[in-house]
Amino acid sequence: MARAYWKGDVVKGTHPFYLSPEWRAMRARIKARDGYVCVWCGADVRGKGKARVDHIVPMEFMWALRLDPANLRTLCTRCDNKRHAEKGRGVADLGAHTDGTPRDPAHWWNQQPKRTKQ
Numbered sequence: 001m002a003r004a005y006w007k008g009d010v011v012k013g014t015h016p017f018y019l020s021p022e023w024r025a026m027r028a029r030i031k032a033r034d035g036y037v038c039v040w041c042g043a044d045v046r047g048k049g050k051a052r053v054d055h056i057v058p059m060e061f062m063w064a065l066r067l068d069p070a071n072l073r074t075l076c077t078r079c080d081n082k083r084h085a086e087k088g089r090g091v092a093d094l095g096a097h098t099d100g101t102p103r104d105p106a107h108w109w110n111q112q113p114k115r116t117k118q
């Protein structure tokens with residue numbers, strides 16, 4: 001059912017989840033955890049509209065992880081756009097199996113977690 005949300009422009013923040021207080025609170029928490037820098041390029045994302053909190057495994061694959069800090073990271077808008085360009089190519093190019101498990105053995109999911117859950 002929820003999948004229909006992903007078939008179009010709804011990906012751009014209009015999914016009701018992105019408007020929920022839970023998500024807003026979690027976003028603030030993740031940005032603070034990551035020190036207000038992009039985890040990919042290190043860019044400072046302090047300031048309005050600069051930070052994107054990204055789902056490592058997209059919500060449409062792993063709905064249960066949508067508010068799991070271990071599945072969230074801070075990106076700058078540039079890296080986020082880069083990532084979503086990749087996303088558009090499909091699951092295989094994301095480097096993940098359809099269940100959301102990463103194919104890449106170097107992926108942190110396949111290693112010891114670097115970050116402890118808060």
Ligand SMILES: [Zn+2]
Binds near residue numbers: 039077080
């Ligand atoms: Zn970045």
